[in-house]
Amino acid sequence: MGNKHPKGLYSLFFTEMWERFSYYGMRALLILYMTRQMLYGDTTAYGIYAAYTALVYATPFIGGIIADQILGYRKAIFLGGTLMAIGMFAMTVENQVFFFSGMAFIIIGNGFFKPNISSMVGKLYQPGDNRRDGGFTIFYMGINLGAFFSPLTCGLIGELYGWHYGFGLAGIGMVAGLINFRLSRNNFGADNGTPPNPELLRRNIFAGISRETLIYIGTFIAVPLIALMLRNFHLLDSFLPAFIALVFLALIIMSLRMTKIERERIWVIIVLAFFSITFWAFFEQAGSSITLFTDYNVNREIFGITIPTSTFQSVNPLFIILLAPIFSTLWVALARRNREPNTPVKFSLGLIILGLGFGAFVLGASMAGQDGKVSMLFLILGYMLHTTGELCISPVGLSMVTRLAPAKLVSMIMGAWFLSIAMAQFLGGTIAKFTSTERFMETGIKYEAVAGFEGLDRLKLRAFYVHENDTLYSEPLELKLEVSNAVTNIEFSHDTIFRMHRALKPGEELKAGLRSDFLDPTGDLVTIDMMGDSEFGSFRMEGDTLHYKADLLSDSLALAGVIDTLSFRVFETEKPDRVTFAEMIVTVGGPEKHTPVAINSTMNVRVPASTAIKKSVSTINVLENFYLPDGGDLQLEMVETAKSGYSDFGNVMNPFVGPTKTIHIYSQVFYYLFIIALITGVIVLLISPLLNKWQHSDKE
16 A cells, blocks of 8 residues: 555645644634623633533534535535634634624534544545545644644734734635645545535435525525523533433434444444543643643743743644654554554543653642742643543544444444544633632623724722711722833732721721632641731630720710721741731721721823733732621722723632642642553553454454
8 A cells, every 4th residue: 555645635734734734723812802802701711711611622523413414524524614714713803793793603613524524534435545644634734733833823813913914814824724635635635525415415305405504504504593601601511411411322323223333343443432531531631620720830931931822832743743754654663563553542641741741840839949939840741641642542543533423323433432532622611610710710800902003091990888878989090001012010009999987886896708719729828927916805716716996985986986907917827028018097986987998099000012901909909708797799980981991809829829729729630640641551451352342343
């Protein structure tokens, strides 16, 4: 057969490269676009993102069936690419309707594109061709070539010059892929990807509408339904697992009606699909928990320059590009010597190496400095190991499906394979929640200037408190915003902007818990220390609870009211220089003081251009429960929004939750992933002889 790969492989390589450039370019902007432009809270943004990625991998099952039975691979791929391009261009319109509709187009388009282009690659090789795994590894390198360049182009352009430019460039990439696919159609072979029954495809169903036209109409009808599902992403929690379980149950039932060879091969695919769920659920932490780990706990400085967190999304595809040719050559060389590991053993190696990658993160965490920062080398080592594991599973899995699936069901089973990855995306979101710092979030001020804006902007806000069915407002506070490329860090002129008094009668006592959960996730990382004395009362501490008793006052003082200020500090036990100073203000006697007070009328803020402010309220004004009368809530509202940017309130990280705290959370979760991945890899290794027998069985 020779060692050269078919020309069609390289045509499909470039088509997939441009499609992945488009997809990953859009994905690089998605979370930033939702949290900055759409101003969604982190929880909502992650929910929409998880629903989107899960559906992206779920729809190939349906697209695979339609291509297998009716449309053919070529038409399905071109239809999918066209829908994806429409979706990218729709997202250039900064509007919620276009946003969700655009993502729906991309999801449906991916369903037609993703399984069928992989199936066409498989059709380039005859049964028994030992170049198949190497060919899929080369094809996989094309995927990652697009994934490598897209964050460095679409991502940067979108952030620096405008979201619509980034999404537009991703759309142009998809159009380039479609043009390449159309021009190189003669390289695929005469029958590779053609409709299984062209006459059936052209036959009219009703009202003169052919089966092919009906498919096209149906895809557009599905767009608003998918958009609605994305908007109400919680619906997937019960729907997706049940749907995936039903699909694999159907595959098992179908396999019982097949020949022994086909049945056993289907079983191999199902078993390895189950274990691939574990791999991808862990691997996909790269887009969630590992990204936040990089942001919070990795020292990203080189020669005084801080590397942006998003840049590290290119590390994995870069390693794929570097290592894929080596793996492709390695599999072919080992096959010549009859020493190539079989597919189940490759899966086992992938899981074990994935676990070692998490082990690198845990090792780095154990060697973190006093600031809770991990050396960048451990992050890169972990990514390299994850990439090595990926090369043992992802292209090999694609190759396995095209080799073992019955010829008439290749795309459907390829779709089921991607459906298992959809389940992994769903579970990956659940795993990421174990590292979540959501409980350390609080109300904060969000602002981002429009792309390219430099100059002065402003917004106004005020605090209010609802007391006995009456709303009491503070005077408005004006934030004057200087947006400039010359500014490197967000700078606030001062911190305290609002204050609330707790009112007590002379001789009355109060108890206030000074430790807030979001200041100390484990309960033993911070120390609370009272400072100074009380002027109009006495106090004592019992653990973290302050007991304060107001003095009995003279009639004149009681009538006028006095203010007692209790000062304390909260500092990290192991690093006392990381400290937050706070005050508890108590009004004794006089009328109850429930109205919030604006300490300053203005606050000056210097903002780097194209950078979002996410400023914790408690950092600005140290508002904790114990400042508020009667256990009520002090709230904020926007009186006047910014003119040249986007401003709102939302959940942001309390800045006191620093790297020395989050390192404990991440290292613990990564340790469990390390152990589970190793154990799962060993299990696959133990059952590999049986799986190998099933996939090579030649007896009825």
